Amino acid sequence: MNPINPNSRNEREPYVVTSKGHTAVAINAAAKAGEWIKSRQGQVKELGTKTSAQDLVTEVDKGVEQMIRRLILTHYPDHAILGEEGVEPGAAAAAAALEEAREHEYLWIVDPVDGTTNFVHGFPFYCVSIALVVRGELTVGVIYDPTRDEMFVAEKGKGAYIHGIRASVSTENELAGSLLAMGFPPDREFAQPANMAGLQQLLPQIRGIRAGGSAALHLAYVAAGRVDAYWEVGLNPWDCAAGVLLVLESGGKVTDTRGSAYDIGTRHVVASNGRIHDALIASLKAGEATGYQP
Numbered sequence: 082m083n084p085i086n087p088n089s090r091n092e093r094e095p096y097v098v099t100s101k102g103h104t105a106v107a108i109n110a111a112a113k114a115g116e117w118i119k120s121r122q123g124q125v126k127e128l129g130t131k132t133s134a135q136d137l138v139t140e141v142d143k144g145v146e147q148m149i150r151r152l153i154l155t156h157y158p159d160h161a162i163l164g165e166e167g168v169e170p171g172a173a174a175a176a177a178a179l180e181e182a183r184e185h186e187y188l189w190i191v192d193p194v195d196g197t198t199n200f201v202h203g204f205p206f207y208c209v210s211i212a213l214v215v216r217g218e219l220t221v222g223v224i225y226d227p228t229r230d231e232m233f234v235a236e237k238g239k240g241a242y243i244h245g246i247r248a249s250v251s252t253e254n255e256l257a258g259s260l261l262a263m264g265f266p267p268d269r270e271f272a273q274p275a276n277m278a279g280l281q282q283l284l285p286q287i288r289g290i291r292a293g294g295s296a297a298l299h300l301a302y303v304a305a306g307r308v309d310a311y312w313e314v315g316l317n318p319w320d321c322a323a324g325v326l327l328v329l330e331s332g333g334k335v336t337d338t339r340g341s342a343y344d345i346g347t348r349h350v351v352a353s354n355g356r357i358h359d360a361l362i363a364s365l366k367a368g369e370a371t372g373y374q375p
């Protein structure tokens with residue numbers, strides 16, 4: 082701020098656009114990022130791995146995260162951003178980064194490409210996920226699927242929308258009639274056995290199961306009523322933050338796999354239409370598939 086005249090901008094200070102709301106900024110960033118990702122499908126040049134051969138990263142993930150960061154900081158230079166590609170791989174590094182990030186009043190949580198494996202293989206099920214946490218509370222969640230050109234938007238207390246049309250969770254009451262989604266993060270030591278145990282336990286009780294490879298998009302599908310519930314053990318904050326708000330604002334329920342309240346640090350997540358939530362958790366517990374010590 083110029084100390085002599087607070088209204089005259091110091092030439093060295095960056096110009097800050099302040100006229101757009103948080104949600105508009107998130108939508109704009111997700112749309113731009115999504116278009117760019119889609120244009121690069123099938124053209125990955127630098128395929129890298131993180132913790133294992135299953136844990137992929139590409140130049141697109143990194144480039145898109147930079148693009149989203151720049152777009153957000155253009156509007157809100159003092160906000161904090163927690164992005165997948167800015168954090169070292171592994172649960173411990175993610176937890177440490179989140180603890181540091183929690184200090185900030187305005188925290189954006191960004192996954193530039195959720196479903197990187199799909200993106201690399203040309204399997205069209207991946208998305209951009211952007212959430213805003215204000216003083217610890219999820220307030221905006223935007224997920225954009227560039228393949229289907231679907232923009233899922235939720236604002237705290239204002240509902241969830243797909244291209245402006247109100248989204249709501251399904252009305253299924255029974256596991257027997259439910260289509261569920263789940264997934265397998267690349268960690269084979271801890272997450273894979275837990276998720277396999279859940280699959281083994283639930284598959285015989287339900288109508289069908291899908292493991293599409295994008296936690297964020299599966300959460301958006303719960304919000305849209307396309308699947309009745311979703312669970313996964315071993316997630317990071319950027320995989321779920323935006324999707325969790327979408328589910329809550331479309332009338333669903335989100336907890337950890339034991340039924341405790343969701344927090345942005347929760348790694349073992351259950352999201353549902355609310356009606357089958359308790360049955361799903363009881364089943365995961367019975368199958369020792371919660372990812373927590375019994």
Ligand code: 2AM
Nearest residue numbers: 194195196197264265266295296316317
């Ligand atoms: P990603 O594509 O953004 O990496 C698979 O069901 C889910 O696990 C995807 O949402 C995938 O997100 C996520 N995932 C991939 N690597 C992960 C990791 N190391 N830890 C936690 N989740 C991960």
Ligand code: CA
Nearest residue numbers: 165192194195
């Ligand atoms: Ca990602």
